Structures are given as structure tokens and as C-alpha cells.
Amino acid sequence: MSKQTIDDSLPLVQPHPLPLVQPHLNTIKERQAARANNKKIMLCGGTGCLAGGSLKIKDAIEKALEHNNLKDDVKVVMTGCNGFCAHGPLMVTHPDGVFYEQLNPEAGVKIVDGHFAKGQPVERYMYRDTVTRKPVPKLNDIPFFRNQTLVALRNRGVIDPEDIDDYIARDGYVAASRALTSMTPKEVIREIKDSGLRGRGGAGFLTGLKWELCSVVVQDEKYILCNGDEGDPGAFMDRSIMEADPHVVIEGMIIAAKAIGAHYGYIYVRAEYPLAVKRLRIAIKQAEGYGLLGRDIFGSGFELNIEIYLGAGAYVCGEETALMRSIEGKRGSPIPRPPFPVHKGVWDKPSVLNNVETFANVPQIIIHGAQWFKSMGTQKSAGTKVFALTGAAQNTGLIEVPFGITLRRIVEDIGGSIKKGRSFKALQLGGPSGGCIPESLLDLPVTYEDIVQTGAIVGSGGMVVMDDTNCMVNLARFFLEFTAHESCGKCTPCRVGTRVMLNMLTEITLGNGREGDIELLEDLAGDIKAASLCGLGQTAPNPVLTTIKYFRSEYEAHIRDRWCYAGVCRTLCTFHIDEGKCTGCTACARACSTGCIVGDKKQPHRIIQGRCVKCRSCFTACKFGAVKIGSALATIGSDPSINTFNDQEVSS
Amino acid sequence: MGRNILVVDDDEIIVRSCAAVLNGEGHEVSGVLSAKEAMNLIKKNTYDLIITDIIMPTIDGLELIKWVNDNYPYLRIIVITGFSSKAVLRDAIALDISEFLPKPFFPQMLIDTVNKTLSTPPKVPLPQKSVEIFDTESLLAITRRYSKKRGALIMVLQEAQELIGYLPASAQKIIAKGMKTPVSEVYAVVSFYSFFTMKPMGKYNVRVCQGTACYVKRANEIMEHLQDDLGIKEGEITHDNLFSLETVRCIGACGLAPVVVVDNDTFGKVDPAKTNELLKHYR
Numbered sequence: 031m032s033k034q035t036i037d038d039s040l041p042l043v044q045p046h047p048l049p050l051v052q053p054h055l056n057t058i059k060e061r062q063a064a065r066a067n068n069k070k071i072m073l074c075g076g077t078g079c080l081a082g083g084s085l086k087i088k089d090a091i092e093k094a095l096e097h098n099n100l101k102d103d104v105k106v107v108m109t110g111c112n113g114f115c116a117h118g119p120l121m122v123t124h125p126d127g128v129f130y131e132q133l134n135p136e137a138g139v140k141i142v143d144g145h146f147a148k149g150q151p152v153e154r155y156m157y158r159d160t161v162t163r164k165p166v167p168k169l170n171d172i173p174f175f176r177n178q179t180l181v182a183l184r185n186r187g188v189i190d191p192e193d194i195d196d197y198i199a200r201d202g203y204v205a206a207s208r209a210l211t212s213m214t215p216k217e218v219i220r221e222i223k224d225s226g227l228r229g230r231g232g233a234g235f236l237t238g239l240k241w242e243l244c245s246v247v248v249q250d251e252k253y254i255l256c257n258g259d260e261g262d263p264g265a266f267m268d269r270s271i272m273e274a275d276p277h278v279v280i281e282g283m284i285i286a287a288k289a290i291g292a293h294y295g296y297i298y299v300r301a302e303y304p305l306a307v308k309r310l311r312i313a314i315k316q317a318e319g320y321g322l323l324g325r326d327i328f329g330s331g332f333e334l335n336i337e338i339y340l341g342a343g344a345y346v347c348g349e350e351t352a353l354m355r356s357i358e359g360k361r362g363s364p365i366p367r368p369p370f371p372v373h374k375g376v377w378d379k380p381s382v383l384n385n386v387e388t389f390a391n392v393p394q395i396i397i398h399g400a401q402w403f404k405s406m407g408t409q410k411s412a413g414t415k416v417f418a419l420t421g422a423a424q425n426t427g428l429i430e431v432p433f434g435i436t437l438r439r440i441v442e443d444i445g446g447s448i449k450k451g452r453s454f455k456a457l458q459l460g461g462p463s464g465g466c467i468p469e470s471l472l473d474l475p476v477t478y479e480d481i482v483q484t485g486a487i488v489g490s491g492g493m494v495v496m497d498d499t500n501c502m503v504n505l506a507r508f509f510l511e512f513t514a515h516e517s518c519g520k521c522t523p524c525r526v527g528t529r530v531m532l533n534m535l536t537e538i539t540l541g542n543g544r545e546g547d548i549e550l551l552e553d554l555a556g557d558i559k560a561a562s563l564c565g566l567g568q569t570a571p572n573p574v575l576t577t578i579k580y581f582r583s584e585y586e587a588h589i590r591d592r593w594c595y596a597g598v599c600r601t602l603c604t605f606h607i608d609e610g611k612c613t614g615c616t617a618c619a620r621a622c623s624t625g626c627i628v629g630d631k632k633q634p635h636r637i638i639q640g641r642c643v644k645c646r647s648c649f650t651a652c653k654f655g656a657v658k659i660g661s662a663l664a665t666i667g668s669d670p671s672i673n674t675f676n677d678q679e680v681s682s
Numbered sequence: 683m684g685r686n687i688l689v690v691d692d693d694e695i696i697v698r699s700c701a702a703v704l705n706g707e708g709h710e711v712s713g714v715l716s717a718k719e720a721m722n723l724i725k726k727n728t729y730d731l732i733i734t735d736i737i738m739p740t741i742d743g744l745e746l747i748k749w750v751n752d753n754y755p756y757l758r759i760i761v762i763t764g765f766s767s768k769a770v771l772r773d774a775i776a777l778d779i780s781e782f783l784p785k786p787f788f789p790q791m792l793i794d795t796v797n798k799t800l801s802t803p804p805k806v807p808l809p810q811k812s813v814e815i816f817d818t819e820s821l822l823a824i825t826r827r828y829s830k831k832r833g834a835l836i837m838v839l840q841e842a843q844e845l846i847g848y849l850p851a852s853a854q855k856i857i858a859k860g861m862k863t864p865v866s867e868v869y870a871v872v873s874f875y876s877f878f879t880m881k882p883m884g885k886y887n888v889r890v891c892q893g894t895a896c897y898v899k900r901a902n903e904i905m906e907h908l909q910d911d912l913g914i915k916e917g918e919i920t921h922d923n924l925f926s927l928e929t930v931r932c933i934g935a936c937g938l939a940p941v942v943v944v945d946n947d948t949f950g951k952v953d954p955a956k957t958n959e960l961l962k963h964y965r
Contacts, residue, residue, distance in 0.1 A: 077948065080948070081938055081941075081950045082950060115935075115937020118937065261931065262932070263894045263932035264894030265932070265934070266932075302930065302933050340837075342836055342875035344875050356836065357833060359833035359834055359871070360870075361870050361871055362874065418936060420895035421895060421898055426895075426936070427937055500898055508897055509894075518874070
């Protein structure tokens with residue numbers, strides 16, 4: 031366990047005396063380019079690594095550099111999230127690109143002494159190949175990174191997010207200057223429309239079309255909004271972009287504002303992301319200081335001001351109309367459409383809302399053109415998508431892949447498959463609005479259309495890998511609990527419907543399921559989907575429907591056989607030891623919280639069922655797969671072989 | 683003035699007689715026969731003084747004192763014991779207790795010792811409630827600052843909550859007046875967003891992440907353990923006002939799952955069995 035603290039103070043920014051115009055960008059770029067070969071330590075300062083203690087590592091590295099008289103030669107930069115969170119805290123050396131992982135202050139000192147002082151890379155802290163166990167020094171050779179294509183995340187880990195000059199050196203604000211000084215709004219819209227960029231927040235609406243619909247409305251006052259209210263549990267791509275590359279969001283907003291003719295923008299960020307808020311605040315100040323926000327940007331006469339708006343903790347505010355009500359200072363209840371926000375949005379004025387990741391793609395499209403963007407991905411789903419890969423995979427973290435890649439490549443090549451000894455069960459896609467995809471569908475390409483066919487959605491990009499110790503019924507209950515809690519209460523199908531479904535699922539997990547429950551759940555789900563007012567209710571039944579579709583036998587086992595094979599629902603399982611497999615190593619007896627496992631050393635052990643509280647400690651502790659999970663109907667204390675469900679059993 | 687006293691002894695006669703004597707002095711006395719029961723009561727109620735025996739079955743007095751010192755360092759402790767051997771005496775004194783009273787003792791000796799102990803200040807100051815009484819003027823100043831801004835109600839409420847720690851009905855009325863909006867509208871917003879609370883928070887706010895990645899890594903067990911350690915349920919505050927316990931829906935640090943956040947500090951890869959260690963940073 032480790033600790034992080036976020037410092038709220040803002041560094042002072044020197045205001046630039048005059049609005050910055052094109053030549054100044056080049057001056058900064060040249061100045062930064064001259065320093066390109068300077069030695070740097072890019073230490074990850076994303077939320078994950080900070081919690082792992084990267085600030086302490088930074089202190090240790092700086093001391094070690096001073097000790098070795100390298101203080102002026104090597105600069106330590108705190109970057110945004112690098113993406114490989116499971117191996118954090120981590121760093122990359124610049125310019126040679128060596129990747130060091132799982133650091134601590136001591137490791138920092140050793141790397142300075144070895145890598146920088148003696149010129150000998152330190153193998154001990156390098157990534158190791160999962161099969162050969164050989165160290166892989168270069169970041170680009172690690173499978174997790176090698177299989178990715180970075181567009182929205184192109185600056186992650188390579189710039190200092192709190193320094194605008196670093197961003198400018200990587201072609202930052204070039205696209206904005208082009209859009210403002212040499213393109214008409216129509217040309218900007220055409221470029222985005224031709225690129226086929228679709229909203230990355232979930233629904234996948236064509237971004238260019240949305241801008242066009244808003245741009246043709248004649249109104250003096252329009253708004254450009256950025257949705258950073260990343261509410262899906264298990265998703266953190268927007269957080270990472272805002273933390274690692276805040277200027278790309280601002281630049282995307284400038285271009286969109288030009289396209290639709292807006293002069294005021296809001297970035298709506300969750301209050302749960304203090305670091306993202308801090309970095310965006312710094313970025314806005316720096317952009318204002320350089321004249322990239324405010325009046326007469328790039329001398330084009332175009333004006334844009336951006337304000338950060340902190341969310342107050344309501345999942346439904348990720349929904350377009352609810353978010354706009356929230357900005358107005360009201361309850362975040364959605365309203366029926368039409369009128370659409372592009373006609374009547376914030377303060378009843380035409381507004382365009384795009385997701386953080388959508389904005390992060392925009393500057394690249396303006397620079398490289400629509401054709402370049404279309405060359406990645408598939409016909410209907412162009413470009414790349416960022417996913418937050420979490421759960422039981424070995425390599426979890428943030429990844430960006432082109433559309434059209436198969437789910438299997440993501441799980442196996444990038445995620446490095448399931449942890450040893452366990453087997454893959456399902457992939458949860460799209461958070462509480464999405465669904466669970468079984469192994470048999472893993473060869474499906476990732477596109478908006480193909481994923482919808484399965485009953486799940488691409489959504490904002492949460493991807494949770496489940497292994498055989500996860501219970502699908504309980505997981506469906508978890509998501510329903512979430513949506514029932516977060517339902518705003520305005521429309522009855524969602525408010526009451528999700529609650530009724532939740533109660534039924536809870537009863538099933540407690541062992542009180544009845545015949546006909548599955549059919550009733552399916553029936554209710556259809557009604558809720560059809561009758562709910564906004565996306566929250568319309569998609570809330572998806573996790574239940576997909577788990578019933580692909581894991582119906584698991585529901586049936588819960589109801590008929592009173593058996594949760596994953597051993598998650600405590601009233602629906604019994605634990606017993608397979609005497610043939612037990613080596614008598616006593617690991618289970620030591621782990622047992624109630625002391626109900628008996629047996630002599632090197633002799634098969636036994637669980638006294640009456641005292642077992644089903645904490646699963648023995649199951650986790652056993653290294654030989656001897657602890658078995660049986661049905662609650664299995665006769666207590668009897669020979670486990672009478673249990674007839676052996677074919678589906680999960681063993682530890 | 684009567685004070686709250688807890689007597690712990692495995693001998694029921696001692697507990698009853700102590701209670702009778704101290705009740706006569708106007709104190710509120712509760713008695714239990716084991717350290718285990720004592721710990722449960724200390725988690726739930728506020729006491730001014732603990733009187734404990736040393737030699738008790740399962741958990742002995744020394745262990746109880748250690749636990750109290752770790753978790754409730756401001757509690758005064760009087761040790762009563764019949765086996766006042768030098769070793770026991772040394773162990774007990776080493777544990778930073780207030781007084782030592784060898785058994786058997788006369789009622790008056792008990793009364794004198796108790797009164798003497800209660801007249802001394804607690805070993806460490808009692809944790810303070812966030813703020814009970816707020817400054818109306820500074821609250822109005824916030825509303826004035828935002829009065830020209832459209833849709834500023836949520837921002838005003840966020841600042842007000844930072845000032846007071848929570849949003850009691852009285853504060854909502856003042857805000858409504860300052861913002862020239864109906865109280866019902868202010869309440870509608872406060873009750874809608876999970877960030878706003880109408881109950882005071884503890885000095886440290888403990889939030890357990892229940893996002894999907896944390897959930898599949900058994901964050902619910904962490905919640906159960908924390909509820910046990912703190913003796914409160916989710917959404918409640920410990921009686922010493924030190925901790926409040928909440929659920930948070932994903933803080934986006936899924937690579938570190940399961941995660942617990944205490945104020946601005948994030949703890950990753952938390953072991954459910956070791957939640958008490960995490961809280962020690964703050965005690």
C-alpha cells in the first residue's frame with residue numbers, strides 16, 4: 031500500500047506580452063528541437079503511479095543525480111499516464127527509450143548510478159518477456175506497446191503536461207493555427223466529416239455531422255462543451271488524456287469552436303479527478319498567457335474563452351442533456367429530444383458536446399488530413415480507439431488500437447492473456463451500458479457495428495477481463511445496482527424498472543431464485559429499453575441481457591442447482607478438498623479464517639463444513655487446484671465425488 | 683457532572699460493585715466481562731474513561747490497552763488488578779495508562795482515583811468536529827461573489843461545502859437567499875448530487891472505490907473490513923468524528939485496483955485483511 035497527495039497550488043505562468051502568432055510557434059519549436067537530444071527521465075506522474083509513490087522516487091532520483099554531478103545533464107520530467115499502469119511506477123529514459131518498471135526510491139538511485147553515471151542499463155528493473163523471462167530494454171519492443179497505434183495518446187509519456195512548450199514542440203497548436211488562419215468553418219467541418227471520426231464517448235455519432243448541424247444554426251451565442259465526466263466504472267481514458275496531454279483537449283476545442291462559431295467553452299470534469307483538473311487549469315492559464323485563448327487568437331480575430339466546470343458526482347451527467355442542465359446549475363435530469371442540443375443546448379443556445387478523446391483526435395486530422403485518418407480502422411469505424419484494459423489480464427492499462435483489430439489480439443497480445451492457472455471467461459465491454467462477451471466471440475473485429483451485434487457496446491472504452499473466479503450473475507447484479515443507484519428518477523421505466531430487476535438478481539444470488547425468473551428478467555429488460563427517456567435507462571439492461579444470452583447455464587445453476595461455480599455467491603456454494611490432489615502442504619489451513627480445515631502435514635486435509643464461512647481463502651491459497659467449489663445442495667461433509675457437476679467445476 | 687465510564691473485568695462482582703459505586707457519584711457506567719465486548723462498545727459509544735482488569739481470558743487487559751492507545755489515544759485508562767506483580771506493573775505503566783489501582787480497594791479509593799483521572803486533560807486532544815457553527819458572513823460572501831454569474835449554484839454549493847464541511851439546512855436557506863432562488867431548488871440540487879452531503883463528515887473521509895475493476899478484485903470485502911474496523915456503516919461517521927466512510931464510483935485508477943481514497947491520498951492494491959493498517963496513518 032502506498033500513498034499519494036495532490037498539490038493544488040498552481041505554478042506561476044509568465045504572461046506572454048503579445049498574442050502569439052504563427053512564427054512564434056516555430057521559434058518555440060526550434061528552441062525545443064535544439065534540446066531534443068538532452069537526456070531526460072520521463073517519470074510517470076499519472077494517478078496510478080503517483081499512488082505508487084512516484085513523487086518519492088523523483089526526490090530520490092534528483093538526489094542521486096546531484097550526488098553524481100549529473101544534475102545539469104539529466105532532467106527529470108513528470109509525465110502524464112504512460113498507460114502500463116499494472117507495472118507502475120515506471121519511467122522511460124530519453125532519448126534512448128529504455129523502459130524501467132515497478133520502481134521504488136532505491137531503484138531510482140540504482141538506475142541513476144548505473145544507466146546515467148556508468149552508462150550500464152540496469153536489467154533488474156526492466157520488463158521481462160512473459161515466456162522467456164529475458165529483459166526487454168526498449169519500450170517499443172514490449173508487446174504491450176508494440177501492438178498499439180497512438181493517435182489520441184500520441185503525447186502520453188513524452189511531454190511534460192505542465193509545460194506548453196513541450197506540447198508545441200510536438201506540433202502542438204499547428205492545427206489550431208491552420209484552422210483559424212487559413213481554413214473556413216466549412217472546410218474544417220468537411221475535413222472532420224470526411225475523416226469519418228465518430229464520437230468516442232459511447233454512441234458513436236459522426237462528429238463532423240454534429241458540427242455541421244450546429245454551424246448552420248444562425249445564432250450569436252453558441253457553446254462548445256467537452257465531456258470529461260467519465261462516469262463508467264472501470265474506464266479511465268479521458269482521465270489519462272486530460273492528465274497527460276491537457277493542451278490537446280484545448281486545441282481540439284478551439285478547432286471545433288471555429289467550426290461551429292462558438293466563443294465560449296466549458297470543460298465538464300468529474301470532481302473525482304483532482305489531478306486532471308489541476309493540469310487542465312495550468313494548461314488553460316498557459317494557453318491564455320500565450321494568447322492561444324482569449325481575444326484575437328493567431329491574429330485571426332477569433333475569440334474563445336474556456337472555463338472548467340466541476341461535476342458534483344452524478345453518473346447521469348455524462349448524458350448530453352443532463353450535463354447541460356448541470357452546467358446551468360440545476361439537477362442533472364435529461365430532457366426528451368428533440369429539440370436537439372445543436373439547436374437548443376446550454377441556456378437554450380446551440381451547443382456541441384464532444385468527448386475528451388474525440389477532441390484529442392481532431393488536431394491530428396487537421397494536420398494529416400481526412401485520408402490519413404481513414405486509412406486506419408475500418409470503413410465505418412475510422413481511426414483508433416483508446417481502451418482501458420483492466421481485470422484479470424496480466425498486462426492491464428491504457429491502450430490505443432485501430433478499429434478492426436480483433437478482441438482476441440487485445441486480450442492475448444496486448445493484455446498478455448489471463449494470469450497463470452486461471453482461464454478466460456468473459457470480456458466486459460462498455461461499462462454499465464455494455465455487456466459481457468464470451469470466449470467464442472473473441473475473434474470479432476472491434477467496430478461500432480460488430481460489437482453492437484453481440485449486445486454489448488464499444489461505449490467509452492472500458493474493457494474488463496473476467497476469469498473463471500468471476501460470477502456472471504453477481505456481475506450483472508453489480509451493474510444493475512450501479513444503474514439503479516445512479517438513475518436520476520425522472521422517468522418510471524428506469525427508476526422502478528432497474529430497481530425491480532436489481533431485486534430479482536439479488537434474490538437469485540442469495541439462493542431465492544425461482545423458475546421463470548430468467549424469462550421475466552428478459553421481458554422487463556425489453557420494456558425498460560423501449561420506454562426509458564435517456565441512454566442510461568435504454569442501455570441499463572444490457573449487462574443482464576448479455577449475461578443471460580451467453581451464460582444462461584450459470585443463471586440456471588444458481589436457480590435450479592443452488593450452485594455458483596465461481597464461488598462468489600456465498601449461500602450458493604460449498605468448498606471441499608479433493609483428497610487425490612491435496613499434498614498436505616497446509617497452505618489452506620494457515621489461510622483459513624475460522625480454523626475449519628483439519629489434517630496432518632503431508633496428509634490430505636478436510637474442511638469441516640459446519641464451521642466454514644465461505645471466505646474463499648483456502649481456494650486462493652491452494653497451489654495444486656485441490657480446493658473445489660460445489661453446489662450448496664451437495665451433502666455436507668460427504669464424499670465430494672457424489673457431486674455430479676464435476677464437468678463444469680472450477681478448481682483453484 | 684456525570685461522565686461516561688466503561689468497566690472491563692471478567693469478574694462480574696467487580697463490574698457490578700464498581701458500577702454501583704460510580705453510579706452513586708452521578709456517572710454513567712457500562713460494564714462488560716471481556717475485552718472483546720469492550721472493543722465493540724468503544725467503537726460505538728463515546729467514553730471519558732476506561733477501567734480495566736489485566737488478567738482476562740482470550741484477550742487480556744494489556745492487549746486491550748494497546749488497542750485503545752492505537753485507535754483512541756485520547757481515552758483515559760485506569761488499570762485494576764489483583765496480581766500486581768512487578769512485571770505486570772511495569773508492562774502496564776509502559777503502556778501509558780492514567781492510573782493504577784491494585785485490587786482489592788475500598789469504594790472511596792476508586793472514587794478518588796476516578797475523579798483525579800477525570801480532572802486531568804485527555805492524553806491527546808479530542809479530535810474536533812469539522813465545523814459545527816459556520817460563519818454566515820463568509821457564506822454570504824461566496825453567494826455575493828457568484829451573484830452575477832449564470833448557473834453558479836453548484837459552484838456556490840461546492841465552495842460552501844468546503845467552508846463548512848457539509849451543507850446543513852440552515853446553510854442552504856442562507857445560500858437560497860443570497861442567490862435569490864427558492865430553497866426548494868437549492869435542496870433539489872443538494873440532494874441530487876452525491877458530492878453534496880447534509881451530514882457532517884469526519885476529519886478524514888475514507889472512500890472505497892466500487893468501480894468494476896475494484897469490484898472484481900473484491901472491493902466489497904474491503905468495505906466490510908473497514909466497517910468492522912471503524913464500527914460504523916457506510917455513510918456514517920465515527921463517534922470521535924475522526925473518520926467517515928463512503929463508496930466512490932470509480933476514481934479511474936483501475937490499474938491499482940482495489941483502491942481506497944482517504945481525503946486526497948490514494949491507496950492502491952489494498953489487502954482487505956490489512957485495512958486497519960491503512961487507517962493507522964491517520965490516527
